[in-house]
Amino acid sequence: MQFLEANARRVVIKIGTNSLTGPGGDLLSGRIEAVCREISSLKEHGFEVVVVSSGAVGLGIGKLELTDRPDDLAGLQACAAVGQSCLMQAWQAALQTHQITAAQILLTREDVQGRKRHLAVRNTLEELLSYGAVPVVNENDTVSADEIKFGDNDVLSALVASLIKADLLIILSNIPGLMKDHGRGALIPLVEEVTEDIRELAGGPENQFSTGGMITKIEAAKLATQSGCGVFIGSANEPGIIGKVHDGTAPGTFFMPQTISLAARKRWIAFFEKPMGSLHLDAGAARAILENHSSLLAKGLLSCTGSFEQGAVVNLLDPDSNTIARGIVAYDAATLSGIIGLDSSQIQKTQPERSRFEVVHRDSLVLI
Structure with a gap:
């Protein structure tokens, strides 16, 4: 060859x-x-x-x-x-x-x-x-x-x-x-x-x-x-x-x-930055990311672990705790813990200053 x-x-x-x-x-x-x-x-x-x-x-x-x-x-x-x-x-x-x-x-x-x-x-x-x-x-x-x-x-x-x-x-x-x-x-x-x-x-x-x-x-x-x-x-x-x-x-x-x-x-996200935490997804969210390359919303979250700030790199885990993706998170860990499972309209009531509600946007997410 x-x-x-x-x-x-x-x-x-x-x-x-x-x-x-x-x-x-x-x-x-x-x-x-x-x-x-x-x-x-x-x-x-x-x-x-x-x-x-x-x-x-x-x-x-x-x-x-x-x-x-x-x-x-x-x-x-x-x-x-x-x-x-x-x-x-x-x-x-x-x-x-x-x-x-x-x-x-x-x-x-x-x-x-x-x-x-x-x-x-x-x-x-x-x-x-x-x-x-x-x-x-x-x-x-x-x-x-x-x-x-x-x-x-x-x-x-x-x-x-x-x-x-x-x-x-x-x-x-x-x-x-x-x-x-x-x-x-x-x-x-x-x-x-x-x-x-x-x-x-x-x-x-x-x-x-x-x-x-x-x-x-x-x-x-x-x-x-x-x-x-x-x-x-x-x-x-x-x-x-x-x-x-x-x-x-x-x-x-x-x-x-x-x-x-x-x-x-996306190479930087995937390989160079050390993940500061993990987001545990439900089956629907994991499937949407793997099959449709969708953004991650709070509604699809089961839990989050680690101490991280907004803009940190985190791992995305499926229900079996397999790492399926890595991405830049739009919330710090404390804020994210308070909105797990909520839809965008519910988040907007508590954070009206926000115009976007993705936890990890598809443009800042790479499959592993």
């Missing part, structure tokens, strides 16, 4: 810790050099490239000569602080060999959640790409309080891909792709949609490492494909893997992007 040649001009490449560091935390410089050669080739073909690179904590463990990975937050943050400079130096040196400028960007989830910061990050990435630079993105593990856990950079790479409207996200690790029988069966080359059955293929309690690794990649694929970005998952151990993705011969799993990508505002 020659996806890159036909469809893509902007590519995000995510490469995992185990593909960049050895068992003792030593840097696999040859791997970075090989990836940079392929990045250079992509740029020669007119592609814009962003790298999402793990490895800071692993490199820090090696540099500090630790025998085990720290199990406390302060220890992990210290390793990240030591390792990040080594990691960036390696990327800079390898890219400079091809006369490519590298730019370091360290992010936390908060940097892409708030709308103002979300736009600032996007604008910085866009400007760097316009200069021909290659942004090298990593999670800012030195200051992150709860993000240091296996696979987070998979999700980060999908958020970055969505943020810059990338055409393709390539996720490279020691996992060759999505496989049947919880990683023991045949490779699945193509996934048209991330369904519960697909997610089930990633699970398996008998192999904790593989389970966690593939589950986060499936979640990343779901996020990216809903934003109109194709996703390829393959092994960094495959020689020339990025070039093989380019010419359509790479072994791995390709996740098809959705035909219609979400508008920029």
Whole structure:
């Protein structure tokens, strides 16, 4: 499948810790050099490239000569602080060999959640790409309080891909792709949609490492494909893997992007802003939203949970507590609690200054 040649001009490449560091935390410089050669080739073909690179904590463990990975937050943050400079130096040196400028960007989830910061990050990435630079993105593990856990950079790479409207996200690790029988069966080359059955293929309690690794990649694929970005998952151990993705011969799993990508505002609602509460809907309201893409009215509410202000992002749950949508709420939690189940005429009596009574307007709502 020659996806890159036909469809893509902007590519995000995510490469995992185990593909960049050895068992003792030593840097696999040859791997970075090989990836940079392929990045250079992509740029020669007119592609814009962003790298999402793990490895800071692993490199820090090696540099500090630790025998085990720290199990406390302060220890992990210290390793990240030591390792990040080594990691960036390696990327800079390898890219400079091809006369490519590298730019370091360290992010936390908060940097892409708030709308103002979300736009600032996007604008910085866009400007760097316009200069021909290659942004090298990593999670800012030195200051992150709860993000240091296996696979987070998979999700980060999908958020970055969505943020810059990338055409393709390539996720490279020691996992060759999505496989049947919880990683023991045949490779699945193509996934048209991330369904519960697909997610089930990633699970398996008998192999904790593989389970966690593939589950986060499936979640990343779901996020990216809903934003109109194709996703390829393959092994960094495959020689020339990025070039093989380019010419359509790479072994791995390709996740098809959705035909219609979400508008920029709805992508932000769906993926970047942390939901501050949940609205529990009755069956009629849930059906109207799913089938007719209707706005949510107070009459269709059963309850609300969480403490939120007007304009916050909230989850919309069906009667079985499944999240079916996410949207921007037009009432704060206290006000909303007092109008649950009321129709618009009843609300107007208590709030005559209002001209609109939707709890979540259809233009500020996205199905999940």
